[in-house]
Amino acid sequence: xxxxxxxxxxxRVVIIGGGFGGLTCARALRRAPVSVTLVxxxxxxxxxxxxxxxxxxxxxxxNIAAPxxxxxxxxxxxxxxxxxxxxxxxPAKRVLLADxxxxxxxxxxxxxxxxxxxxKDEWAPAAPGLKTLDDATDIRARVLRAxxxxxxxxxxxxxxxxxxxxVVGAGPTGVELAGALAxxxxxxxxxxxRRINPADARLVLIEAGPRVLGPYxxxxxxxxxxxxxxxxxxVLTQKxxxxxxxxxxxxxxxxAEEAIPAATVLWAAGVQSSPLAQRLAEAAGxxxxxxGRVPVGADLSLGAHANVLVLGDMASCVGKGGKPLPGVAPVxxxxxxxxxxxxxxxxxxxxxxxxxxxxxxxxxxxxxxxxVVSMGRLKFAGYFAWLTWLFVxxxxxxxxxxxxxxxxxWAWSYLTRGRSAWLITGKDTRPTASAAAPSPTP
Amino acid sequence: xxxxxxxxxxxRVVIIGGGFGGLTCARALRRAPVSVTLVxxxxxxxxxxxxxxxxxxxxxxxNIAAPxxxxxxxxxxxxxxxxxxxxxxxPAKRVLLADxxxxxxxxxxxxxxxxxxxxKDEWAPAAPGLKTLDDATDIRARVLRAxxxxxxxxxxxxxxxxxxxxVVGAGPTGVELAGALAxxxxxxxxxxxRRINPADARLVLIEAGPRVLGPYxxxxxxxxxxxxxxxxxxVLTQKxxxxxxxxxxxxxxxxAEEAIPAATVLWAAGVQSSPLAQRLAEAAGxxxxxxGRVPVGADLSLGAHANVLVLGDMASCVGKGGKPLPGVAPVxxxxxxxxxxxxxxxxxxxxxxxxxxxxxxxxxxxxxxxxVVSMGRLKFAGYFAWLTWLFVxxxxxxxxxxxxxxxxxWAWSYLTRGRSAWLITGKDTRPTASAAAPSPTP
Numbered sequence: 001x002x003x004x005x006x007x008x009x010x011x012r013v014v015i016i017g018g019g020f021g022g023l024t025c026a027r028a029l030r031r032a033p034v035s036v037t038l039v040x041x042x043x044x045x046x047x048x049x050x051x052x053x054x055x056x057x058x059x060x061x062x063n064i065a066a067p068x069x070x071x072x073x074x075x076x077x078x079x080x081x082x083x084x085x086x087x088x089x090x091p092a093k094r095v096l097l098a099d100x101x102x103x104x105x106x107x108x109x110x111x112x113x114x115x116x117x118x119x120k121d122e123w124a125p126a127a128p129g130l131k132t133l134d135d136a137t138d139i140r141a142r143v144l145r146a147x148x149x150x151x152x153x154x155x156x157x158x159x160x161x162x163x164x165x166x167v168v169g170a171g172p173t174g175v176e177l178a179g180a181l182a183x184x185x186x187x188x189x190x191x192x193x194r195r196i197n198p199a200d201a202r203l204v205l206i207e208a209g210p211r212v213l214g215p216y217x218x219x220x221x222x223x224x225x226x227x228x229x230x231x232x233x234x235v236l237t238q239k240x241x242x243x244x245x246x247x248x249x250x251x252x253x254x255x256a257e258e259a260i261p262a263a264t265v266l267w268a269a270g271v272q273s274s275p276l277a278q279r280l281a282e283a284a285g286x287x288x289x290x291x292g293r294v295p296v297g298a299d300l301s302l303g304a305h306a307n308v309l310v311l312g313d314m315a316s317c318v319g320k321g322g323k324p325l326p327g328v329a330p331v332x333x334x335x336x337x338x339x340x341x342x343x344x345x346x347x348x349x350x351x352x353x354x355x356x357x358x359x360x361x362x363x364x365x366x367x368x369x370x371x372v373v374s375m376g377r378l379k380f381a382g383y384f385a386w387l388t389w390l391f392v393x394x395x396x397x398x399x400x401x402x403x404x405x406x407x408x409x410w411a412w413s414y415l416t417r418g419r420s421a422w423l424i425t426g427k428d429t430r431p432t433a434s435a436a437a438p439s440p441t442p
Numbered sequence: 443x444x445x446x447x448x449x450x451x452x453x454r455v456v457i458i459g460g461g462f463g464g465l466t467c468a469r470a471l472r473r474a475p476v477s478v479t480l481v482x483x484x485x486x487x488x489x490x491x492x493x494x495x496x497x498x499x500x501x502x503x504x505n506i507a508a509p510x511x512x513x514x515x516x517x518x519x520x521x522x523x524x525x526x527x528x529x530x531x532x533p534a535k536r537v538l539l540a541d542x543x544x545x546x547x548x549x550x551x552x553x554x555x556x557x558x559x560x561x562k563d564e565w566a567p568a569a570p571g572l573k574t575l576d577d578a579t580d581i582r583a584r585v586l587r588a589x590x591x592x593x594x595x596x597x598x599x600x601x602x603x604x605x606x607x608x609v610v611g612a613g614p615t616g617v618e619l620a621g622a623l624a625x626x627x628x629x630x631x632x633x634x635x636r637r638i639n640p641a642d643a644r645l646v647l648i649e650a651g652p653r654v655l656g657p658y659x660x661x662x663x664x665x666x667x668x669x670x671x672x673x674x675x676x677v678l679t680q681k682x683x684x685x686x687x688x689x690x691x692x693x694x695x696x697x698a699e700e701a702i703p704a705a706t707v708l709w710a711a712g713v714q715s716s717p718l719a720q721r722l723a724e725a726a727g728x729x730x731x732x733x734g735r736v737p738v739g740a741d742l743s744l745g746a747h748a749n750v751l752v753l754g755d756m757a758s759c760v761g762k763g764g765k766p767l768p769g770v771a772p773v774x775x776x777x778x779x780x781x782x783x784x785x786x787x788x789x790x791x792x793x794x795x796x797x798x799x800x801x802x803x804x805x806x807x808x809x810x811x812x813x814v815v816s817m818g819r820l821k822f823a824g825y826f827a828w829l830t831w832l833f834v835x836x837x838x839x840x841x842x843x844x845x846x847x848x849x850x851x852w853a854w855s856y857l858t859r860g861r862s863a864w865l866i867t868g869k870d871t872r873p874t875a876s877a878a879a880p881s882p883t884p
Contacts, residue, residue: 043586043866062502067864069634079636082590082866100594133867144485148524152542192511194521405850422509424485424524425575426868 010035010077013343014095014104016085016276018045018068020329021110021312024336026078027071032344036078037102039095043067043082046133047397049329050406052173054136055266056143056180057188057422061133063406064397085111085276088283090305106307108339109280109294113313113327116272116291123244125431127265130173134426139266141424143181146263147201148424151193157261163201164262166249168241169269170207171214172364175224177266178205179366182231187368203233204260206251208240208269213364213372215326220372223381227366241269246431263430271327273314280310289316289324298354299342300335306352309342311335319357329396331357365389452477452519455785456537456546458527458718460487460510462771463552463754466778468520469513474786478520479544481537485509485524488575489839491771492848494615496578497708498585498622499630499864503575505848506839527553527718530725532747548749550781551722551736555755555769558714558733565686567873569707572615576868581708583866585623588705589643590866593635599703605643606704608691610683611711612649613656614806617666619708620647621808624673629810630864645675646702648693650682650711655806655814657768662814665823669808683711688873705872713769715756722752731758731766740796741784742777748794751784753777761799771838773799807831 011034015022018040026038044065053059072078084098088107095102115129128139143165150162165185167178182203189198205212205228211221212228212235228235236251243250248262273292281288284303286295293316294302300315302308311317312332319325338355345352361375363385371385390410397403453476457464460482468480486507495501514520526540530549537544557571570581585607592604607627609620624645631640647654647670653663654670654677670677678693685692690704715734723730726745728737735758736744742757744750753759754774761767780797787794803817805827813828815821832852839845 043590043864060502060504061865061867065865069631070864073634081594082587083594133865137867145524148485152523152525189511192515404854405847408847408850422485422512423503423507423575425503425579 011105011347012037012103013106013108014039014102015108015110016040016095017110017112017312018042018080019048019110019112019312019332021112021332021336021339022108023068023071024333025108025110025311025340027075028337028340029343030075030077032077032340033347034077034106034343036075037081037104038068038072038078039081039083039085039097039102040068041082041084042132043069044133045071047393048131049393049396051130051133051136052176052180054133055130055139055177056184057140058180059406059409061137063409065133066397087279090283090302090308093307104307106309106343108309108311108343109276109302109314110310110312110332110336111274111276111314112332113271113273114275115267116270117267118270120244123267125429126246127168127244127249127267128429129267130177137425138429140422141426141428142264142430143184144422144424145428145430147189147193147196147198149263150196152195159196160202161248161261162263163196163198164204164248164260164264165201166204166206166260166262166265168206168244168249168265168267170205170209170212170235170237171268172362174205174207174266174268175212175228175364175366177268178203178228178233179231179370182228182233183367186232199232202262203231204249204262205233205235206239206241206249207235207237210237212237216362216364216372217374217379220374220379220381224364224366224372227370227372227381231367271313277314280314284308291316293324299352300339300355301342301352306346309339311339317355317357325357328362330360334358363389363392453547453789454479454545455548455550456481456544457550457552458482458537459552459554459754460484460522461490461552461554461754461774463554463774463778463781464550465510465513466775467550467552467753467781469517470779470782471785472517472519474519474782475789476519476548476785478517479523479546480510480514480520481523481525481527481539481544482510483524483526484574485511486575487513489835490573491835491838493572493575493578494618494622496575497572497581497619498626499582500622501848501851503579505851507575529721532725532744532750535749546749548751548785550751550753550785551718551744551756552752552754552774552778553716553718553756554774555713556716557709558712559709560712562686565709567871568688569610569686569691569709570871571709572619579867580871582864583868583870584706584872585626586864586866587870587872589631589635589638589640591705592638594637601638602644603690603703604705605638605640606646606690606702606706607643608646608648608702608704608707610648610686610691610707610709612647612651612654612677612679613710614804616647616649616708616710617654617670617806617808619710620645620670620675621673621812624670624675625809628674641674644704645673646691646704647675647677648681648683648691649677649679652679654679658804658806658814659816659821662816662821662823666806666808666814669812669814669823673809713755719756722750722756726750733758735766741794742781742797743784743794748788751781753781759797759799767799770804772802776800805831805834 013034013036015038047064050064068080087096146162185198185201213221239251249260281294296310296315300309313327325331363373365371371389372381373385455476455478457480489506492506510522529538588604627640627643655663681693691702723736738752738757742751755769767773805815807813813831814823815827
């Protein structure tokens with residue numbers, strides 16, 4: 001007998017964060033019998049692996065970002081909310097927003113990471129990091145303003161400082177930033193200035209560890225260092241930064257302390273979990289690890305709260321060999337799929353399964369036409385690695401329009417070394433510098 | 443007999459402003475025996491006629507801007523300086539910069555216009571105008587934030603206020619802005635939200651004069667008004683704005699005063715010359731006109747200073763029939779060519795000639811697929827006018843790369859109503875609004 005009754009309301013899945021993890025999870029639930037709400041502070045998903053290209057003028061913000069509403073336009077079971085999450089009430093199954101609350105049956109938290117200045121937050125104004133579109137356009141404007149000021153100044157010492165660019169941290173982001181800055185000053189800006197030669201710019205990449213691309217295979221690190229050297233980047237390894245201010249950077253090694261006067265310092269050294277990780281851990285009665293990450297179970301669930309899943313850069317998840325998984329996009333993407341699978345399984349009363357990370361490899365590009373790629377036992381570098389890098393990144397861009405536009409802009413700038421995205425926008429955010437060189441700490 | 447002597451230094455032409463006038467003048471001097479220095483506050487030339495498309499998410503900043511250095515890359519006799527001009531010493535032939543001076547033999551001043559709030563500068567925070575890339579991305583973020591907040595709010599009255607968009611001034615910019623906002627809310631955002639219907643947005647275009655597109659032929663004004671009506675824009679003519687604040691707008695006509703609660707108000711009503719016009723006029727012992735423009739001679743020269751030429755929106759230049767020329771791109775472009783010709787003639791000791799403006803017509807677009815075009819006696823509207831508008835604007839973009847990219851993005855968004863440039867960036871700059879409606883002035 002058919003009765004005329006209302007269907008039971010769908011289980012509510014609230015996903016916090018529209019990065020790789022949250023986005024993948026929400027999309028993987030598109031045919032699940034749930035109602036999905038994706039909450040993010042910003043209105044767009046950002047393809048962070050290419051953010052350094054916006055910071056160095058190769059691409060435009062719209063090329064690497066896609067509005068979340070546009071991504072979920074056709075996914076009828078998904079709602080997008082732009083909002084600021086401030087806390088959690090796990091027993092009541094409630095997310096606290098800056099201006100309201102959201103009830104959930106399932107909660108997925110994936111708010112990623114932010115820069116860490118290792119307790120030296122006073123370095124932030126002089127050494128911005130690269131996490132958002134606003135960071136990228138701010139860095140782009142800083143770099144350009146330095147060249148513009150150098151063109152106008154007569155004081156040779158100050159001109160030298162303006163033409164010195166320091167990148168702190170030689171992980172993939174630092175290496176890619178330094179490579180792109182080298183490409184820019186050596187080639188793209190050639191002939192654009194009349195009084196300075198941009199190729200005279202001094203590029204310094206500072207790394208506390210013994211080599212660039214520390215987590216990669218040593219042979220690839222050596223290749224990357226060689227490419228950087230060829231591009232004219234001075235790589236300083238085993239140097240600790242002891243001071244950053246508007247005048248520049250002071251570094252120290254076992255032997256001595258050295259001041260590097262520089263108008264532009266970029267921070268690519270440390271990340272820590274977003275502040276929400278701390279609040280989530282507290283709400284669950286857990287402790288975050290040293291990087292501020294939330295410990296999760298094998299199935300990504302949060303302690304005793306089986307209906308809360310944590311993933312991406314903010315989750316401390318142990319991989320093969322007991323080592324924590326790295327904070328990279330593939331981990332977040334695979335965890336997003338896994339979280340969605342866990343929800344679907346549990347809705348069918350099936351037990352959850354442990355998350356397993358498949359490491360397809362890692363890669364980094366150094367300037368134009370060179371990259372290093374590590375895929376399982378396969379490790380290669382050079383032009384073919386660069387094409388691989390190009391292809392993989394292009395295919396992962398979330399919208400087809402962006403894929404076509406980015407391909408066009410890459411092809412264009414490869415052929416012409418064009419620089420249409422080379423715009424100074426926004427207010428000058430640099431701290432005021434005296435012309436004096438930074439002095440070593442007393 | 444050949445003597446080994448240095449060539450005489452080239453006459454120095456300093457051009458202030460990299461808009462249509464300054465850019466055209468500098469490029470027209472590329473083969474002249476002069477040394478050109480182009481000074482601009484920003485590092486890019488901006489194609490202002492398409493700025494409203496950035497403000498409404500159709501195009502990206504880099505699509506309509508081109509770095510000045512890139513434009514003059516190959517022009518060996520041209521130098522670009524990013525700098526802030528603060529004054530003039532005409533007897534000493536010297537331009538005063540915020541941090542230095544520039545000597546000239548010829549001076550071309552073309553710094554354009556800025557918004558005018560008719561003495562009500564306190565309206566500016568609540569009703570931004572559209573002149574720079576930063577203005578455009580700020581307006582884009584305001585419009586988007588209003589939709590995002592409306593989606594989240596329960597208070598129906600406040601939701602209505604958030605979904606009300608007011609454009610003040612129905613000249614070409616105001617009409618194009620209102621049309622683009624209508625297109626956006628009626629079509630582009632369709633299906634993107636779950637709780638609000640963006641098509642319910644109320645769009646109000648306020649004009650103090652008797653009709654939209656006042657300077658155009660009345661038949662075209664009527665066509666434009668009809669297109670706006672079809673797109674659901676409420677056009678209020680012969681209404682004076684008496685108040686703008688964070689709550690909305692108060693308008694008045696002969697009969698009564700009315701409050702229009704609105705979270706987003708855009709200013710397209712008035713322009714005045716850039717502040718430099720005043721300083722230049724003072725330096726020359728002249729008085730600016732009501733709009734702050736500098737009176738110029740028939741050959742665009744400044745009073746007794748035959749070696750100073752003033753052009754574009756900041757010049758008060760009389761056209762046929764004694765009417766001052768309008769502040770539009772074609773006037774600035776033709777004056778830029780004329781200024782360059784004057785310099786070349788005088789270098790050959792030829793007398794200067796009066797400037798004559800050739801009016802090729804004017805056009806404005808209203809949403810997707812409709813425009814009005816007036817070319818001499820030819821006046822037409824509709825789809826073909828829109829194609830004309832498209833073609834003319836595309837061909838005028840300064841770099842080929844931008845032409846291809848803009849064509850692609852237009853084709854793409856025409857076919858898909860895509861919105862890749864639909865990004866919220868930057869800080870929220872809106873003044874805080876209480877939920878109360880604005881009250882008529884006492």
